Amino acid sequence: MRVVLQEEALGDGLQGESRLFGLAEKLEIVRLLALAGVRRLQLGSFVNPRSVPQVANTDVLVSLVRQQYPDILCTAQVHNERGVERAVRSGLEHLSVIVPVSESDSRKHDGRSAAEVMTAATRLIATATAGGVRIRAGLRCAFGCVYEGEIAEAAVLDAVGQLAAAGAGEISLADTAGMAHPEQVKRLAAAVRAAYPEIGLSLHLHDTRGLGLVNLYAGYAAGVRAFDVAAGGLGDCPFIEGAPGNVATEDAVHLFKGMGVDTGLDLAGLCRAVDAIEALLERPLRGRICRAREESPPGTVRREAE
Amino acid sequence: MRVVLQEEALGDGLQGESRLFGLAEKLEIVRLLALAGVRRLQLGSFVNPRSVPQVANTDVLVSLVRQQYPDILCTAQVHNERGVERAVRSGLEHLSVIVPVSESDSRKHDGRSAAEVMTAATRLIATATAGGVRIRAGLRCAFGCVYEGEIAEAAVLDAVGQLAAAGAGEISLADTAGMAHPEQVKRLAAAVRAAYPEIGLSLHLHDTRGLGLVNLYAGYAAGVRAFDVAAGGLGDCPFIEGAPGNVATEDAVHLFKGMGVDTGLDLAGLCRAVDAIEALLERPLRGRICRAREESPPGTVRREAE
Numbered sequence: 215m216r217v218v219l220q221e222e223a224l225g226d227g228l229q230g231e232s233r234l235f236g237l238a239e240k241l242e243i244v245r246l247l248a249l250a251g252v253r254r255l256q257l258g259s260f261v262n263p264r265s266v267p268q269v270a271n272t273d274v275l276v277s278l279v280r281q282q283y284p285d286i287l288c289t290a291q292v293h294n295e296r297g298v299e300r301a302v303r304s305g306l307e308h309l310s311v312i313v314p315v316s317e318s319d320s321r322k323h324d325g326r327s328a329a330e331v332m333t334a335a336t337r338l339i340a341t342a343t344a345g346g347v348r349i350r351a352g353l354r355c356a357f358g359c360v361y362e363g364e365i366a367e368a369a370v371l372d373a374v375g376q377l378a379a380a381g382a383g384e385i386s387l388a389d390t391a392g393m394a395h396p397e398q399v400k401r402l403a404a405a406v407r408a409a410y411p412e413i414g415l416s417l418h419l420h421d422t423r424g425l426g427l428v429n430l431y432a433g434y435a436a437g438v439r440a441f442d443v444a445a446g447g448l449g450d451c452p453f454i455e456g457a458p459g460n461v462a463t464e465d466a467v468h469l470f471k472g473m474g475v476d477t478g479l480d481l482a483g484l485c486r487a488v489d490a491i492e493a494l495l496e497r498p499l500r501g502r503i504c505r506a507r508e509e510s511p512p513g514t515v516r517r518e519a520e
Numbered sequence: 521m522r523v524v525l526q527e528e529a530l531g532d533g534l535q536g537e538s539r540l541f542g543l544a545e546k547l548e549i550v551r552l553l554a555l556a557g558v559r560r561l562q563l564g565s566f567v568n569p570r571s572v573p574q575v576a577n578t579d580v581l582v583s584l585v586r587q588q589y590p591d592i593l594c595t596a597q598v599h600n601e602r603g604v605e606r607a608v609r610s611g612l613e614h615l616s617v618i619v620p621v622s623e624s625d626s627r628k629h630d631g632r633s634a635a636e637v638m639t640a641a642t643r644l645i646a647t648a649t650a651g652g653v654r655i656r657a658g659l660r661c662a663f664g665c666v667y668e669g670e671i672a673e674a675a676v677l678d679a680v681g682q683l684a685a686a687g688a689g690e691i692s693l694a695d696t697a698g699m700a701h702p703e704q705v706k707r708l709a710a711a712v713r714a715a716y717p718e719i720g721l722s723l724h725l726h727d728t729r730g731l732g733l734v735n736l737y738a739g740y741a742a743g744v745r746a747f748d749v750a751a752g753g754l755g756d757c758p759f760i761e762g763a764p765g766n767v768a769t770e771d772a773v774h775l776f777k778g779m780g781v782d783t784g785l786d787l788a789g790l791c792r793a794v795d796a797i798e799a800l801l802e803r804p805l806r807g808r809i810c811r812a813r814e815e816s817p818p819g820t821v822r823r824e825a826e
Contacts, residue, residue: 392812423812428775465729468729
């Protein structure tokens with residue numbers, strides 16, 4: 215058994231951090247992640263650099279990583295035609311397009327209706343795929359949105375259908391607000407797989423409400439074999455209470471290891487990458503397994519431990 | 521569907537804390553937990569007060585809580601005949617006895633062989649049950665021990681058999697070192713239930729390696745209906761890297777709520793208890809859901825959120 219983990223540390227992971235990461239720092243993180251076996255890497259976003267300074271160096275980063283690590287599948291987010299042009303110039307053959315399913319979220323986040331964003335996205339996907347670029351379409355807040363609560367399954371299935379028809383080869387159900395619960399994950403994943411058996415399905419889960427790993431486990435049980443993760447559980451904004459963090463790569467690897475599922479990733483190597491990121495951020499990250507290495511004093515020797 | 525959650529905050533939870541909690545502080549925590557619906561409460565340990573100062577006031581605490589909250593099932597740990605006497609004097613009708621399954625853990629922790637500890641424990645259980653006290657026997661490190669790794673299923677089943685024969689009405693499989701993984705939890709819980717269908721089975725899970733909630737979810741799937749939890753995920757020793765913490769009560773309640781399983785507990789009330797404990801400890805606790813209340817700025821409004 216095997217799963218594919220897409221590493222989000224350089225993309226979704228760092229975007230919430232106010233400390234800006236330079237190119238050399240990002241390349242060092244990539245080097246450590248590659249050593250740990252990472253073969254699918256989110257590198258940032260082709261947006262206006264002024265709106266998200268953290269990803270202003272995505273073009274160069276992508277070019278360098280593609281040169282140095284030809285066996286890593288690199289990807290990044292695009293939001294418009296200009297982004298696709300930049301991505302293609304940097305050599306990317308795989309891109310990610312994000313679409314909302316909640317109307318309120320779309321209005322607040324994109325300033326347009328969900329239908330308008332969908333129309334623009336399907337046009338973008340058609341253009342990109344015509345140019346030979348593979349597209350993964352992510353459904354933002356597919357499991358619930360803070361404005362509307364749980365999202366109707368029919369709305370998700372309808373969006374998946376439109377994105378697949380436009381040429382997206384993979385659908386990512388994103389629990390952006392961390393509102394998913396495991397039975398819901400099982401239900402929705404099974405429904406999408408049943409309705410669109412030909413399309414790749416992945417899950418992008420946040421640990422905002424503590425259920426990140428439980429939802430990942432439930433997704434696996436429902437047949438999902440691709441998940442987004444971020445080293446150290448990056449994606450947590452340290453200055454906003456309740457801000458979401460991604461599922462920590464190392465904790466997901468530890469979970470799958472216990473289940474006998476191969477991730478291709480090495481735990482010790484991942485902990486070295488987490489150590490490096492923690493040193494740059496000057497704070498501990500949220501992942502658990504790297505702090506619980508075998509040499510640490512076990513709770514078992516405390517007199518009253520149960 | 522319904523599960524029973526035993527609250528460990530006052531017992532296992534505070535024992536790792538160097539700050540000593542006075543009687544009034546503990547009673548205030550109990551008051552908030554009772555308001556949140558807690559009906560099963562671990563209150564401490566009848567050990568030599570000098571060896572664990574945090575639980576030195578267990579006798580008085582038990583007496584007061586039993587007077588003030590007659591509908592709460594109180595329990596505490598005992599380790600010898602003297603402890604049973606103290607417990608009975610304080611009015612307790614339910615006690616917990618802990619037994620190791622790993623030989624190395626037993627030697628290091630108890631200074632005796634596992635067989636010797638088992639003999640003493642079964643004698644203690646027989647005495648206590650003869651006196652009308654109900655006993656829960658906890659198997660320490662049932663899912664693995666840092667010295668020996670995974671524990672053989674046969675060893676666990678054998679221990680369960682001896683404890684049940686001695687009169688224990690409930691068995692708690694404790695993942696003291698946080699080494700369990702979900703498939704193992706399912707397997708072991710199913711094996712114990714199949715071999716001893718007449719005995720109550722509960723799980724005491726630690727989140728040391730990040731799998732606390734996943735293991736709880738897996739245990740529920742295997743038919744377990746009683747779990748130990750601690751408000752805020754207490755049981756984490758802040759000064760020892762990699763020290764174990766219990767599964768956070770509020771996160772477990774949130775998980776079960778999403779599954780449509782009744783815990784009898786109120787999330788808002790639990791968050792008030794967590795707030796109070798955090799104020800006393802002057803640090804945030806590990807539970808997630810209380811930090812992700814609806815009013816907090818959602819990740820969804822960040823420009824690039826997936």
